[in-house]
Amino acid sequence: xxxxxxxxxxxxxxxxxxxxxxxxxxxxxxxxxxxxxxxxxxxxxxxxxxxxxxxxxxxxxxxxxxxxxxxxxxxxxxxxxxxxxxxxxxxxxxxxxxxxxxxxxxxxxxxxxxxxxxxxxxxxxxxxxxxxxxxxxxxxxxxxxxxxxxxxxxxxxxxxxxxxxxxxxxxxxxxxxxxxxxxxxxxxxxxxxxxxxxxxxxxxxxxxxxxxxxxxxxxxxxxxxxxxxxxxxxxxxxxxxxxxxxxxxxxxxxxxxxxxxxxxxxxxxxxxxxxxxxxxxxxxxxxxxxxxxxxxxxxxxxxxxxxxxxxxxxxxxxxxxxxxxxxxxxxxxxxxxxxxxxxxxxxxxxxxxxxxxxxxxxxxxxxxxx
Amino acid sequence: xxxxxxxxxxxxxxxxxxxxxxxxxxxxxxxxxxxxxxxxxxxxxxxxxxxxxxxxxxxxxxxxxxxxxxxxxxxxxxxxxxxxxxxxxxxxxxxxxxxxxxxxxxxxxxxxxxxxxxxxxxxxxxxxxxxxxxxxxxxxxxxxxxxxxxxxxxxxxxxxxxxxxxxxxxxxxxxxxxxxxxxxxxxxxxxxxxxxxxxxxxxxxxxxxxxxxxxxxxxxxxxxxxxxxxxxxxxxxxxx
Ligand SMILES: Nc1ncnc2c1ncn2[C@@H]1O[C@H](COP(=O)(O)OP(=O)(O)OP(=O)(O)O)[C@@H](O)[C@H]1O
Ligand SMILES: [Mg+2]
Numbered sequence: 152x153x154x155x156x157x158x159x160x161x162x163x164x165x166x167x168x169x170x171x172x173x174x175x176x177x178x179x180x181x182x183x184x185x186x187x188x189x190x191x192x193x194x195x196x197x198x199x200x201x202x203x204x205x206x207x208x209x210x211x212x213x214x215x216x217x218x219x220x221x222x223x224x225x226x227x228x229x230x231x232x233x234x235x236x237x238x239x240x241x242x243x244x245x246x247x248x249x250x251x252x253x254x255x256x257x258x259x260x261x262x263x264x265x266x267x268x269x270x271x272x273x274x275x276x277x278x279x280x281x282x283x284x285x286x287x288x289x290x291x292x293x294x295x296x297x298x299x300x301x302x303x304x305x306x307x308x309x310x311x312x313x314x315x316x317x318x319x320x321x322x323x324x325x326x327x328x329x330x331x332x333x334x335x336x337x338x339x340x341x342x343x344x345x346x347x348x349x350x351x352x353x354x355x356x357x358x359x360x361x362x363x364x365x366x367x368x369x370x371x372x373x374x375x376x377x378x379x380x381x382x383x384x385x386x387x388x389x390x391x392x393x394x395x396x397x398x399x400x401x402x403x404x405x406x407x408x409x410x411x412x413x414x415x416x417x418x419x420x421x422x423x424x425x426x427x428x429x430x431x432x433x434x435x436x437x438x439x440x441x442x443x444x445x446x447x448x449x450x451x452x453x454x455x456x457x458x459x460x461x462x463x464x465x466x467x468x469x470x471x472x473x474x475x476x477x478x479x480x481x482x483x484x485x486x487x488x489x490x491x492x493x494x495x496x497x498x499x500x501x502x503x504x505x506x507x508x509x510x511x512x513x514x515x516x517x518x519x520x521x
Numbered sequence: 522x523x524x525x526x527x528x529x530x531x532x533x534x535x536x537x538x539x540x541x542x543x544x545x546x547x548x549x550x551x552x553x554x555x556x557x558x559x560x561x562x563x564x565x566x567x568x569x570x571x572x573x574x575x576x577x578x579x580x581x582x583x584x585x586x587x588x589x590x591x592x593x594x595x596x597x598x599x600x601x602x603x604x605x606x607x608x609x610x611x612x613x614x615x616x617x618x619x620x621x622x623x624x625x626x627x628x629x630x631x632x633x634x635x636x637x638x639x640x641x642x643x644x645x646x647x648x649x650x651x652x653x654x655x656x657x658x659x660x661x662x663x664x665x666x667x668x669x670x671x672x673x674x675x676x677x678x679x680x681x682x683x684x685x686x687x688x689x690x691x692x693x694x695x696x697x698x699x700x701x702x703x704x705x706x707x708x709x710x711x712x713x714x715x716x717x718x719x720x721x722x723x724x725x726x727x728x729x730x731x732x733x734x735x736x737x738x739x740x741x742x743x744x745x746x747x748x749x750x751x752x753x754x755x756x757x758x759x760x761x
Binding site: 201203225226227228231232237238241255285287298301 | 661663664666667668669670671672673674677682685686688759760761
């Protein structure tokens with residue numbers, strides 16, 4: 152748990168405080184997003200938590216302990232930190248960059264090596280290809296991901312991330328976000344992260360702190376922020392398409408439907424028809440031997456298309472979504488491929504079910520779902 | 522076919538050694554008169570070279586260690602103002618001619634090897650110190666901040682981050698220092714510390730150009746030789 156108690160920071164020689172009487176609590180295992188215009192004090196707030204800056208007023212507690220009374224190095228070793236400017240060490244390979252904190256903690260060499268590869272995979276960088284490179288040979292987005300891997304490497308219970316995915320392309324970003332949500336579910340880390348992307352904040356955070364000119368304007372759950380913005384500023388920040396943003400609040404796995412059956416491409420059409428008639432659900436999914444989705448067949452397709460086996464008439468699935476993705480991601484995918492359904496698949500367990508556009512509309516109508 | 526790496530590295534030093542041998546060989550074989558023949562003998566060349574290298578080696582060794590140490594100290598944030606002052610003093614010191622420094626020490630400390638080493642040390646510590654300071658100060662602050670923010674202790678930040686990143690600039694300083702040092706060491710003869718300067722000064726006083734040329738040539742070759750060696754180290758150390 153992180154608690155900021157009336158924290159103020161005035162930089163030497165400046166009149167206006169960079170952070171003003173900040174009161175905020177991030178419960179254990181929760182994700183808090185800091186959002187607000189440039190220069191509003193987000194970075195300053197993070198840096199006071201790991202004592203890169205000392206507050207000029209107020210107290211910060213971590214698990215009830217006043218951080219100003221803790222040894223700064225001990226404190227920081229327990230906090231993963233992603234700096235806004237990335238700050239990779241230019242003279243060290245990707246591998247050595249990621250191993251920084253584990254080495255500081257004197258982990259055994261073998262453990263470090265395995266852990267490094269795991270971390271790189273986690274952020275979507277193939278270790279074989281990337282671990283021996285120097286930061287100068289990486290793209291901006293790749294550097295940023297190495298920065299995140301480096302912060303995660305020693306498995307710290309607390310994470311401070313300053314715009315961790317800012318330079319990553321939207322597709323990779325969505326993937327990283329979903330991956331992050333998945334591991335966060337298991338790890339239950341206490342996380343504070345800065346973002347300029349309200350969608351990211353709504354999707355990732357349990358609580359959102361909206362800051363303006365050093366003050367906390369609103370501190371609320373994403374749902375509250377969307378339904379009750381405290382003032383004009385917050386309302387503008389969340390934007391006019393609030394109902395679409397709300398789709399971020401629900402994960403695909405929560406509303407996905409099971410099809411009438413998971414069938415192989417070789418199944419005769421009569422059998423497909425039987426499955427659909429028996430279960431009243433008007434869709435079947437066609438999967439391969441690894442239970443990965445190959446296509447989808449609806450009752451309508453059975454009428455309109457002709458063939459002998461399921462494989463002849465299935466609609467192919469251009470891409471699928473994981474159960475950790477949000478309905479907003481599902482919606483984007485439907486728009487992208489011009490289809491009224493998406494298939495939900497987990498990397499390990501294979502095909503889970505499907506979501507249709509109708510389901511989304513249903514959810515949006517029903518305000519209680521949020 | 523390009524020669525393999527070690528061979529390529531050896532090429533320049535080998536060439537320099539051959540040139541030095543040719544130079545000495547020529548002077549030995551074709552002395553312009555008996556005086557030259559008496560001055561340039563294998564044992565004289567050996568002795569002068571040994572003295573010269575001794576001066577350079579000892580003074581450089583001390584200069585590198587003290588220069589880097591002082592550079593590190595004045596680059597610490599608490600010495601901010603102090604660091605700037607030292608930097609300027611160092612730059613100024615660099616403009617004082619080496620002969621003047623030697624003359625100064627001669628009048629204060631007297632003659633001999635130790636005095637020569639001391640003067641050479643003082644003269645070659647300057648580039649090392651200045652480059653260490655500049656190399657550390659030039660590191661982008663976010664790299665240091667990241668290291669600090671992740672919980673690295675100050676000693677590790679210095680030894681694993683700051684010094685390795687500043688290494689190319691520090692090495693460049695050492696190269697400058699070594700070239701200056703080898704050159705300035707020819708003046709050690711004035712305070713009785715020997716070295717290749719013996720040839721130059723004696724040669725000048727008896728007006729035998731070949732003798733002057735042998736001393737100056739060997740000094741120049743020595744300077745290039747060490748400059749190249751440190752350059753190799755630099756190339757080896759920096760892969761990013
Ligand atoms: N080291 C510093 N010394 C003096 N002033 C500073 C320092 N760091 C930040 N400030 C000032 O404090 C204010 C808040 O800065 P901060 O870096 O926290 O903003 P931010 O919310 O992170 O902005 P951005 O979104 O652009 O990163 C700014 O007005 C900035 O100029
Ligand atoms: Mg910032």
